[in-house]
Amino acid sequence: xxxxxxxxxxxxSALRAxxxxxxxxxxxxxxxxxxxxxxxxxxxxxxxxNPSWSKDLRLLFDQFMKKCEDGSWKHLPSxxxxxxxxIHSFKTYFLDSKPVKEDQLSQARPFTRxxxxxxxxxxxxxxxxxxxxxxxxxxxxxxxxxPPGFLHxxxxxxxxxxxxxxxxxxCMGLFMTANLNIxxxxxxxxxxxxxxxxxxxxxxGRKVFxxxxxxxxxxxxxxSDATGLFIKLDPEKSLT
Amino acid sequence: xxxxxxxxxxxxSALRAxxxxxxxxxxxxxxxxxxxxxxxxxxxxxxxxNPSWSKDLRLLFDQFMKKCEDGSWKHLPSxxxxxxxxIHSFKTYFLDSKPVKEDQLSQARPFTRxxxxxxxxxxxxxxxxxxxxxxxxxxxxxxxxxPPGFLHxxxxxxxxxxxxxxxxxxCMGLFMTANLNIxxxxxxxxxxxxxxxxxxxxxxGRKVFxxxxxxxxxxxxxxSDATGLFIKLDPEKSLT
Numbered sequence: 130x131x132x133x134x135x136x137x138x139x140x141x142s143a144l145r146a147x148x149x150x151x152x153x154x155x156x157x158x159x160x161x162x163x164x165x166x167x168x169x170x171x172x173x174x175x176x177x178x179n180p181s182w183s184k185d186l187r188l189l190f191d192q193f194m195k196k197c198e199d200g201s202w203k204h205l206p207s208x209x210x211x212x213x214x215x216i217h218s219f220k221t222y223f224l225d226s227k228p229v230k231e232d233q234l235s236q237a238r239p240f241t242r243x244x245x246x247x248x249x250x251x252x253x254x255x256x257x258x259x260x261x262x263x264x265x266x267x268x269x270x271x272x273x274x275x276p277p278g279f280l281h282x283x284x285x286x287x288x289x290x291x292x293x294x295x296x297x298x299x300c301m302g303l304f305m306t307a308n309l310n311i312x313x314x315x316x317x318x319x320x321x322x323x324x325x326x327x328x329x330x331x332x333x334g335r336k337v338f339x340x341x342x343x344x345x346x347x348x349x350x351x352x353s354d355a356t357g358l359f360i361k362l363d364p365e366k367s368l369t
Numbered sequence: 370x371x372x373x374x375x376x377x378x379x380x381x382s383a384l385r386a387x388x389x390x391x392x393x394x395x396x397x398x399x400x401x402x403x404x405x406x407x408x409x410x411x412x413x414x415x416x417x418x419n420p421s422w423s424k425d426l427r428l429l430f431d432q433f434m435k436k437c438e439d440g441s442w443k444h445l446p447s448x449x450x451x452x453x454x455x456i457h458s459f460k461t462y463f464l465d466s467k468p469v470k471e472d473q474l475s476q477a478r479p480f481t482r483x484x485x486x487x488x489x490x491x492x493x494x495x496x497x498x499x500x501x502x503x504x505x506x507x508x509x510x511x512x513x514x515x516p517p518g519f520l521h522x523x524x525x526x527x528x529x530x531x532x533x534x535x536x537x538x539x540c541m542g543l544f545m546t547a548n549l550n551i552x553x554x555x556x557x558x559x560x561x562x563x564x565x566x567x568x569x570x571x572x573x574g575r576k577v578f579x580x581x582x583x584x585x586x587x588x589x590x591x592x593s594d595a596t597g598l599f600i601k602l603d604p605e606k607s608l609t
Contacts, residue, residue: 234511236512238512239514240513240523279480291523299397309549309553313545316545
């Protein structure tokens with residue numbers, strides 16, 4: 130929904146992916162607690178292969194890592210997130226929002242990394258700066274069920290939002306998703322892998338137009354296509 | 370994404386809500402395992418107040434339960450879900466889909482009820498048959514974080530999809546979400562309560578057009594508005 134920029138041009142989605150870290154073993158007490166202090170919070174990289182990844186996801190990941198060797202593509206890791214900076218940034222823009230209680234915030238987890246490994250959103254993202262394209266390799270786990278045996282449409286919408294957000298990476302500053310328009314073409318079997326391919330289509334002032342499609346690994350099935358409109362936040366200007 | 374009908378006119382979203390049950394205590398081994406047998410699986414009602422509900426959510430819930438007394442509104446409980454019927458129904462429509470392995474399906478949980486109580490999606494739904502309206506009272510827990518301190522746009526999209534689905538309750542049969550078009554107006558503070566008010570706008574053959582808005586409890590803030598197009602599935606006709 131919102132896209133942020135920390136030390137370098139980076140969307141919130143990228144930061145979500147980056148911050149996703151803290152892959153907790155089954156009996157781990159939880160991810161690192163956050164605070165409003167100036168401490169730097171470093172998370173582990175959740176976008177690397179783990180035992181829950183299917184053969185399809187591993188093969189695709191290896192293929193894209195291979196593409197990274199010549200520098201045309203870049204793997205977006207889940208690390209080095211400076212949480213206090215981000216909190217400060219968002220506070221600047223939404224001073225009028227009802228504050229979240231400290232004890233609630235201390236329990237917060239980034240949505241797409243809030244499940245134990247393998248249960249929910251397993252994904253890795255790759256970015257091609259020259260082509261302004263982002264690819265997300267996504268395996269929806271068993272806790273993301275909608276219809277019996279199929280992925281929930283909201284889970285797909287979540288990954289589309291995240292991927293389109295990363296696709297705005299070339300633009301500096303803070304972004305907010307203003308619109309998501311998603312066509313659902315064919316349901317996605319639970320635990321299968323899909324490829325979300327997004328591209329930056331147009332920039333008009335503060336508006337960034339992006340689009341994506343979601344296909345099966347063999348590319349034969351078009352599961353979904355979508356467009357997104359992102360607005361660059363400006364403290365001097367209204368969002369509407 | 371998909372909407373189903375079991376014994377009576379009911380969307381998948383309603384069934385999701387209905388099926389949501391099995392609120393697991395912290396050390397509970399998990400929800401009831403599912404199978405393809407003819408057993409009837411009964412879940413507890415997850416749409417009733419629990420200790421994680423804020424004062425706002427409890428007050429709104431009580432107000433709507435009061436409205437139910439004269440029969441104009443109806444609370445949609447999370448119970449009486451006949452899982453094998455639903456699985457059979459969806460298998461009929463998506464025979465060409467890659468089958469999900471039995472061991473993966475046995476671990477599956479409905480997305481909007483996959484978190485422990487209070488961590489994720491806490492909601493209750495009410496339906497007004499005469500007005501073709503559905504209201505969802507939604508509290509997004511700390512595991513649904515997007516930007517620091519705010520709800521993830523995908524989590525909101527999930528509840529919009531679910532609520533719009535329930536709004537097709539007056540139509541018999543199986544439904545599939547064909548399109549979701551969501552405008553994000555103002556970010557939702559994490560752990561706060563919002564009201565998703567949806568209505569059925571138009572029915573054209575197999576197409577059902579619905580819309581909704583998402584407001585704060587005091588109705589002063591419009592967080593989002595959205596439209597949805599649902600297609601009634603027909604085994605004799607293509608989806609496209």
